[in-house]
Amino acid sequence: xxxxxxxxxxxxxxxxxxxxxxxxxxxxxxxxxxxxxxxxxxxxxxxxxxxxxxxxxxxxxxxxxxxxxxxxxxxxxxxxxxxxxxxxxxxxxxxxxxxxxxxxxxxxxxxxxxxxxxxxxxxxxxxxxxxxxxxxxxxxxxxxxxxxxxxxxxxxxxxxxxxxxxxxxxxxxxxxxxxxxxxxxxxxxxxxxxxxxxxxxxxxxxxxxxxxxxxxxxxxxxxxxxxxxxxxxxxxxxxxxxxxxxxxxxxxxxxxxxxxxxxxxxxxxxxxxxxxxxxxxxxxxxxxxxxxxxxxxxxxxxxxxxxxxxxxxxxxxxxxxxxxxxxxxxxxxxxxxxxxxxxxxxxxxxxxxxxxxxxxxxxxxxxxxxxxxxxxxxxxxxxxxxxxxxxxxxxxxxxxxxxxxxxxxxxxxxxxxxxxxxxxxxxxxxxxxxxxxxxxxxxxx
Numbered sequence: 471x472x473x474x475x476x477x478x479x480x481x482x483x484x485x486x487x488x489x490x491x492x493x494x495x496x497x498x499x500x501x502x503x504x505x506x507x508x509x510x511x512x513x514x515x516x517x518x519x520x521x522x523x524x525x526x527x528x529x530x531x532x533x534x535x536x537x538x539x540x541x542x543x544x545x546x547x548x549x550x551x552x553x554x555x556x557x558x559x560x561x562x563x564x565x566x567x568x569x570x571x572x573x574x575x576x577x578x579x580x581x582x583x584x585x586x587x588x589x590x591x592x593x594x595x596x597x598x599x600x601x602x603x604x605x606x607x608x609x610x611x612x613x614x615x616x617x618x619x620x621x622x623x624x625x626x627x628x629x630x631x632x633x634x635x636x637x638x639x640x641x642x643x644x645x646x647x648x649x650x651x652x653x654x655x656x657x658x659x660x661x662x663x664x665x666x667x668x669x670x671x672x673x674x675x676x677x678x679x680x681x682x683x684x685x686x687x688x689x690x691x692x693x694x695x696x697x698x699x700x701x702x703x704x705x706x707x708x709x710x711x712x713x714x715x716x717x718x719x720x721x722x723x724x725x726x727x728x729x730x731x732x733x734x735x736x737x738x739x740x741x742x743x744x745x746x747x748x749x750x751x752x753x754x755x756x757x758x759x760x761x762x763x764x765x766x767x768x769x770x771x772x773x774x775x776x777x778x779x780x781x782x783x784x785x786x787x788x789x790x791x792x793x794x795x796x797x798x799x800x801x802x803x804x805x806x807x808x809x810x811x812x813x814x815x816x817x818x819x820x821x822x823x824x825x826x827x828x829x830x831x832x833x834x835x836x837x838x839x840x841x842x843x844x845x846x847x848x849x850x851x852x853x854x855x856x857x858x859x860x861x862x863x864x865x866x867x868x869x870x871x872x873x874x875x876x877x878x879x880x881x882x883x884x885x886x887x888x889x890x891x892x893x894x895x896x897x898x899x900x901x902x903x904x905x906x907x908x909x910x911x912x913x914x915x
Contacts, residue, residue, distance in 0.1 A: 473497045474512040476894050478853065480520040481507065484527070484826050485845050494525065496851040499893030503847050520855055523888055526826050527845050528560025528592075528852030529808060530833040532617075533707065533731065533779035535800070536562075536594075539585045540570025545784045545872050547589035550804060551908060553782075553870035555591045555898045557805040558854030558887045561834075561842055561911070562592060566599030566620050567631040568783075574599040574631075575607045576614050583910055590908030591897055592890075593852075595837065599631060600646070600653065602638040608645050615912025617837040618652030618705070623689045624660040627754075627799065633660065640696050647702035652836075654705040657689035658755060670795035672747035677794035681756045683711035690714045694721045697728060705836065706730040708781045710755040712765035719774045729776045729836060732766055734810045735801045737778065739877060749790045749797035750877045753783070767818055770828060777832040778825075780807045787873050802871050806864060806878050808854070809885040816884060822858060838914055851894035860886040868901075 476496040483492040483504070491507035495515070511517050531554065538546040554562055564582070566573035573579050573596055586594050598616035600608060608619060621642060622633035634642060646653050662685035669676040690706055694717070697704040706718070709732045721728050735753060740760040744751040751757055769775040783800025791797045803810065808829065815825050834843025841850045863882050866874040889899035897904050 474515040476516050477511050478518050478525055480525040481522055482524040483845060484823055496894040499851055501847055501849050501851050524856045524858055526854050527830045527843055528854050529558050529829045530561040530842050531559050531779050532563040532833045532837055533781045534562040535565045535568055535783040537568045541568050543786055547586045549872040551591035552903060553804040555890045556870050558808045558890055560592050560852035560892050563595040563597055563617055563837060566597050568628055572599050572631050574601055574604050576610050579614055589906055591906045592892060592908045593911050594908055595911035600642040602632055602634060605641055605645050609649055612649055612651050617913050618654050619646055620654050622656040624658040624663055643696050643702050644700055647700040652703045654707055655693055656707050657693055658685040659688040662688055670793055672792045674744040674746055678741055678756050681754060683713045686711035686755055687714045691717060694726055698726045703727045708733050710736050710758055712762045715769050715774050731777045731779050732775050733781045734803055734807045736766055738810045738814045747792035749794055750875050752794055752797050752799045753801045754799045778811055778828040780804055784871055784873050787875050790875055801877055802875055804871060805869050809883040812885040813883045853891040855888040857886040857888055862886055
């Protein structure tokens with residue numbers, strides 16, 4: 471313990487064994503020990519006494535669209551990672567689209583890494599993309615350190631990232647399974663979407679009808695079948711349809727290597743509350759009804775859904791028109807995700823330990839970041855300090871992401887992030903940021 475540089479002390483430290491009063495020792499950016507609360511501070515170490523504020527592991531958000539380079543006016547690494555840090559997120563994994571170029575070749579990955587290198591306030595990793603014509607690029611991307619491969623089963627919304635039909639899905643998944651990779655999937659079936667009523671205009675009910683639950687349910691079934699046949703790892707992105715839950719539970723029971731995420735907006739917002747014309751609430755798949763939301767929470771509690779991530783997908787404000795048919799679909803939620811989920815979780819009787827499991831431990835496990843996701847010896851000293859019983863009202867002007875459009879405007883949320891720490895250094899506190907200290911992460915071989 472003689473090399474200890476920092477001790478963080480709190481009456482409430484969330485560890486894998488539970489919440490307890492403890493002192494967390496840090497040296498060279500890593501946790502070296504979790505000590506008794508009133509233990510002696512090693513000579514030469516700095517003590518940070520957090521009192522009753524909760525010390526939790528920094529969140530790991532594995533679903534973020536940074537859009538940089540190419541659509542940097544929508545978002546960028548500087549602004550996205552500041553927003554994440556302000557919300558207690560210390561690691562994000564960037565999606566392969568809506569940047570230009572998309573992360574679908576090694577050269578494109580290198581371009582994105584170069585852009586991110588000096589702008590990242592938190593640690594950043596990258597997903598690759600699986601397209602109909604890039605099967606030959608998947609193994610080289612895997613060997614270059616991407617954490618897995620994103621695919622759409624229906625149109626993505628940007629022409630440079632086409633979706634996979636069932637034949638292309640089978641080819642890509644077979645290749646990815648051959649080297650033990652992970653395929654993460656936007657699961658909506660295009661045929662069900664084409665058959666759904668398409669009505670332009672400001673009515674949210676019309677938009678909801680255009681993205682029916684059976685589009686998700688069918689696509690998930692079409693993903694499970696080849697995953698089972700190939701013994702491949704697959705992950706369902708942003709699940710919104712509770713109707714798919716029995717299918718997923720059966721697949722897990724049958725040994726299919728499938729994991730599932732949902733998002734804060736599906737857990738905290740409901741179709742019934744979306745005003746007509748308010749396309750800041752538009753996302754695909756859509757925010758559904760309150761009864762559907764109740765079943766998503768049950769699935770989180772029983773493990774059918776594994777984790778919670780933001781799917782932060784911003785755009786410029788002008789693309790958020792009052793016509794749900796043409797407005798850009800995406801919710802900007804990086805800075806508010808922890809507080810939004812905690813607000814609803816506490817109302818439903820869940821603990822902060824549950825939230826940490828869904829938003830840090832399991833997301834770290836998903837991408838194999840064994841140095842993240844927990845407060846225990848050997849892990850990176852990444853922390854969020856949270857005042858869980860304090861509330862705040864969401865003011866868009868106080869948000870750090872580039873275009874300050876939010877579906878949470880005016881909502882009162884529990885959980886104020888006091889500070890965020892990356893490898894033992896405080897990177898934000900009370901709205902004040904340090905210079906970028908994030909590192910670029912690659913998959914561990």
